[in-house]
Amino acid sequence: MPFANLLLRARSRKIWRDPVRTVLTLESFSRTEADGGKDIGSAAGKVADDELRGHLRRHTADELRHAELFRTRAAQLRSTLDLPTGTGSEAEDSAYDLSRGRPAAEVDAHGFFTSGLLDELGEVAYVAMLHAAEKRAAQLFTVHRDLTRHDPETCAVFEEILRDEQYHVAYTRTILEKWSNNGRASEVAAAKSGARGGHFWSAWKRTGIRSGAAFSRGVLHVLYLTLLLPFGLFARRGAVEQGWADIESDASSGNSSKPLRSQY
């Protein structure tokens, strides 16, 4: 199992065990699939290859159907859900993590490209990127299916979508092979390599940044509980300032006529 999938599995496990986050995640998947469907539909109107156009149109219908499947399942779960009556403790904050407008950030969804990318890259690179994305989506949804086995209906949604993903991977591969056999082998190879390379490079960068950030935060956490403890206890005793501060008579104000070269 790829390392990235292990990480995904670890991050996703908690989410699929939490009913509120499950609903929000399914809703975010629904939006992503709907957007992806519209984009692919838009791209279908622009491609020159008739066979590809036919596939893209079916792909569009699949994505929109997936959106509906996710939406319906989310609605079913939402109707049975007791929304948290959270007490606001730190431990319960995670239940609201997805309520800050970045619902897709926590669990990787099936990414989509705007059809403008087709104009920018050309058909070959576009299909190569689509192929790489669909392969990745199939892996992601396999993980999500495995983690939702405790919820057979949600699991069934992923099962059904996975079947379509296999078709998407297959048709994009077939089209690339066809172009490759028609004298465009080097163009196809470059596009596939670009799509793959981009994916691996992004994953590598992501892993590096995440591990570096986690380490730094760990160090800062230790500093907070040791070095800053006495200062923290002292600062708690101070009252919070209230009321007007008159700037002309208060030289401590940053808005007084301090030199503009000063950072303080």
Next chain:
Amino acid sequence: MLILGISAYHHGASAALLRDGLPVAAAQEQHFTRERDDSGFPTRAIRHCLRAVGAESPDLDHVIFHERPLRRFERTLVHQLKAFPRSRGSFAQGMFHWLGERLWVRGRIADELGLDAERVAFCEHAMAHAAWSFFSAPAHEAALLVADDEGEWTTTLLASGAGTSLRALSELRFPHSLGLLAASVAEFLGFEPGRGGERALMELAAHGQPRFAERFAQILQVAEDGSFSVDTTGFRFSHDARRRFGPQLEEWFGPPRLTNGTLRLAGADTRDADLAASCQLAIEGALLALARRLRQRASADTLCFSGEVARNSQAVARLLRDGPFESVWVPPAPGDAGLALGAALRLHHELDGNAPRNTELLADPQLGEDLLLSDDAACAELPDHEQVLDALLERLLRGELVGWVRGGAALGGRSLGQRCALMDPRDAAAARRQLASLKAREDFRPFHPVLLAEAADEALELPVGGRHAARFGRIAAQATPRFAEQAPAVVHVDGSTRALLVDAQRDALMHQLLQRFADRTGVPALLHTTLNGRGAPAVRTEAEALDLMQRSAMTALVVERRLHTKA
């Protein structure tokens, strides 16, 4: 003299360039990264500003940053410590960001631009807001009110301006902040603060009754001297930007609403709308007290209002209606998007106290990048602007949704008529149905009109003192009964509307389109909304606009003089 202003690490990172005191280019980073309210370092926006005037970084005489980073860091650290040990989670997060980048901003700017670090100056956040509102105002003397969320220590500033000089009078300090109060309540109701959440809160308020007004009077206490204080027991914003409300708020008002959860605004349970209405009322009350205090200290008749809270168009209307000033000016981009310009203007007038002002040029916010056209777009090239207007009018009269994109991007990320979708405002149901395919926004949120400036009196109950602010759609007004009947699609549930007044001087083409539409229908307005994808600012390229047409019910798109129609 070339001065570059930079704002970063706050929503709406931007850059602006002044040549001899006049803005020649300004752009937000979000325009290039396509991430709404991008708060990173505005490398691309800086590059655009320099390229727009054919300059290179060594040509810059001065560079100014929109805040004093060490003061801001001091405030952050003090409040993290005051919240010990509850701030243990947010401390690591916040310090990681500060130690990793923000504290070293002088070096970062110098490195990016290849300049000596000594040429980088710093301006107080609140004074940058004040400078932008005053130096863009149609008045040479004004009282200045900045009501913001957060900066260094100052959250609220009273100041005065005369000619080319600014004078700070008094300030209220963190954590007493109207902007953070609104952001926290918006977050509690499932909206995203800093990315339109506060605006959604204001719009939701129209659906409710302020039945929690008493509680909010305790949360936001207004003193007799016009100052206010926020009871922070219900909030965590003083030390945690990840979640601003605290457990006490849940005890007072019940559980928070999750994003996409059912909004409680009608029927037996109107908790969410009532909460929004109570918050709005409390904020308006505090602003009125501030304005009265300011009037005592500054003798001018014009109020220049800026900061994040100045984006609240209903509060602006209340300030004009019930406040002590004859006119209220709110600049285009009154929030953080205007900070780079404000900082640059402050430095310019600090360096040269005798420099003249040119408010007409300053108030033109179309200083951003021109639309990027596609070379191979299949479309009909219209011979002249007459044909453009005919093409648009014909479709609008048929009740179709059309897009119109031209010229430079406006500062603030919203359309001021140049990157928009338009519709006939007479049929509210049809408009909402068609716009649902373009805009993923909640049903309770209203759409707004572009309106012939000459028709403002017959359409709006808007005092003359609000006209300038209405030219940039910054003030709400009650629609007259006749206009509400004529154009129901652009009138909110409380009978208000936030019109963008269009005169022939600022936008001749839009003015002509409105005039022709009025001649044919008797309605001097069109429904107008920014043409943008979900979570993105107004479109940057022709291809992006085309994409939106393909994905929505839009039937036609006019890009400069190129007409695209949907097959």
